Amino acid sequence: MRLPGRLSAAIEVLNDVEARKRPVSEALKAWGLGNRFAGAGDRAAIGNLVYDALRRRASHAFIMGDDSARALVLAVAVLDWHNTPETLNAAFADDAHAPAQLSDAEIARLQTDPTTAPDHIRADMPEWLVPSLQRAFGPNWVAEGQAMAGRPSLDMRVNALKSNRDRVLKNLKRFDAVQTQFSPNGVTIPPGERDSRTPNVTTDEGYLKGWFEVQDQGSQIVAALAGARPGNQVLDLCAGAGGKTLALAADMTNKGQIFAYDSDRNRLAPIYDRLKRNGARNVQVRAPLDGALDDLVGKMDRVVVDAPCTGTGTWRRRPDTKWKLTPELLATRQAEQSAILDDAARFVKPGGTLIYITCSILPEENDDQTTAFLARQPQFVVADIAPLWQSSLAAPMSPELPSVAGGIILTPRRTATDGFYFAALTRAE
Structure with a gap:
C-alpha cells in the first residue's frame, strides 16, 4: 500500500472506533483480518497514523476546526509526518484508494498557529x-x-x-x-x-x-x-x-x-x-x-x-x-x-x-x-x-x-x- 491508501485505512479505523465504541486495538485487528492483502509494514503504518491522531486529538482538531477522522488523519500526515498538502494532493490524484484531495479550506486550516489554542488543548488533555x-x-x-x-x-x-x-x-x-x-x-x-x-x-x-x-x-x-x-x-x-x-x-x-x-x-x-x-x-x-x-x-x-x-x-x-x-x-x-x-x-x-x-x-x-x-x-x-x-x-x-x-x-x-x-x-x- 502507498501512503494515500494507508491514510484512507486509518480514517476507516477511526470511524469504526467512533461508531462501535470499541478499543483501537480491536478496530485495528478487525481491519487487518478484513484486509489480508495488507502487509506487516502497512498494518504498522496504519496503526501509527491512528495512534498519532488520538494522542494529539485535541490540538489537531483545534488546528483543523474539525474533529472528524479525516481531519485528524490529514493533520497527522502534514503536521507530524511532515508531508506537504501539495505533495499529498498530487499523490491522491494518482491513487484510486486515496481520500478526497485536501480542500483550500483544509489547507488554510493547517496553517493555524497552535499556540493560540487554550492550554488544555495545547496539552492534549x-x-x-x-x-x-x-x-x-x-x-x-x-x-x-x-x-x-x-x-x-x-x-x-x-x-x-x-x-x-x-x-x-x-x-x-x-x-x-x-x-x-x-x-x-x-x-x-x-x-x-x-x-x-x-x-x-x-x-x-x-x-x-x-x-x-x-x-x-x-x-x-x-x-x-x-x-x-x-x-x-x-x-x-x-x-x-x-x-x-x-x-x-x-x-x-x-x-x-x-x-x-x-x-x-x-x-x-x-x-x-x-x-x-x-x-x-x-x-x-x-x-x-x-x-x-x-x-x-x-x-x-x-x-x-x-x-x-x-x-x-x-x-x-x-x-x-x-x-x-x-x-x-x-x-x-x-x-x-x-x-x-x-x-x-x-x-x-x-x-x-x-x-x-x-x-x-x-x-x-x-x-x-x-x-x-x-x-x-x-x-x-x-x-x-x-x-x-x-x-x-x-x-x-x-x-x-x-x-x-x-x-x-x-x-x-x-x-x-x-x-x-x-x-x-x-x-x-
Whole structure:
C-alpha cells in the first residue's frame, strides 16, 4: 500500500472506533483480518497514523476546526509526518484508494498557529482534568501533557536470574537497543517516526529463553524502589499478569518468598508460564479464594499494591482511553484504592513497608490516597525515597520527582517513562 491508501485505512479505523465504541486495538485487528492483502509494514503504518491522531486529538482538531477522522488523519500526515498538502494532493490524484484531495479550506486550516489554542488543548488533555493536572505539576502541566502525547519507547527488563544486560544488548543490537537511564537492568528501543515498525521482541530467542521481559522503565523503577531483598517475605497483592512479581523475584535472587495474588483470576492466568520462562522459583501464586491470604496477616516485610487506577500514565500507549475517562470512573477507582490500601495494611509486619503504586498522574489517585491512608492508619509513616533510589537505581533522582505527600511521580517529560506514582509507607515497630 502507498501512503494515500494507508491514510484512507486509518480514517476507516477511526470511524469504526467512533461508531462501535470499541478499543483501537480491536478496530485495528478487525481491519487487518478484513484486509489480508495488507502487509506487516502497512498494518504498522496504519496503526501509527491512528495512534498519532488520538494522542494529539485535541490540538489537531483545534488546528483543523474539525474533529472528524479525516481531519485528524490529514493533520497527522502534514503536521507530524511532515508531508506537504501539495505533495499529498498530487499523490491522491494518482491513487484510486486515496481520500478526497485536501480542500483550500483544509489547507488554510493547517496553517493555524497552535499556540493560540487554550492550554488544555495545547496539552492534549480533557478540560475537566485541568485542576488535577495543575495540582500535580504546577506551571509545567501543559508541558507534561505535551510529553504524554508523544510516542513511547519499547522497554525491556533484563532477567538477572538468567542473563545480563550486555548479553541482551548484543542479542537486540539489530534493533538499535540501548541501556536505560535509570533502571540498572533496563534496555530500550527508542520510538521511531512516521511509518516505522516497532519490533516484536517477544518472538526473539532471548525472550523465549527468559533473558528479558517487556516492561516500561517506569514500571522497572517502581519495582526496584520496592526494596525487596533476598530472604524477604513479600506479598504482591495486585499481581495481575506478574510483571512486577518477576522483577521482585530477580531482585531477591530467588531467595525468600513472594506471594502473588490478584482478585481477578483471569488477570492472574498468564503468570504461570511467565514464572516458568523466567526461572522464578520463589513465587507462590495464591488463587482468589476466601481466606487465601489469612496465614500472611502481620508477617510480610513488603506488601506491594499496584492498585487499579485510571491508567492516565499509559496514555502514550492507549490514547483512546484519554478521551473516555470520566469523573465517575475516577471516583470508582478512588474507592477501590482506599479499600485495597486498608486491606493491605493488615499484612504488613511491624517495621515492614507497604508499597503503593499506580500508573496514574492524577493526585486524586496518588498523594490524596497516601494522605488519607496515613490519617486512617496512624501506625504508618512515609519513608524517605531518596536512599531507596540511591541504592537501587543507576542515575540520580531529579529534585522534580518528589510529590507533596512524600511519594514520587514519574512521567514521560521527567523520566522518559510512562506515568507512575510510588510511595513507601512503613509500619512502626
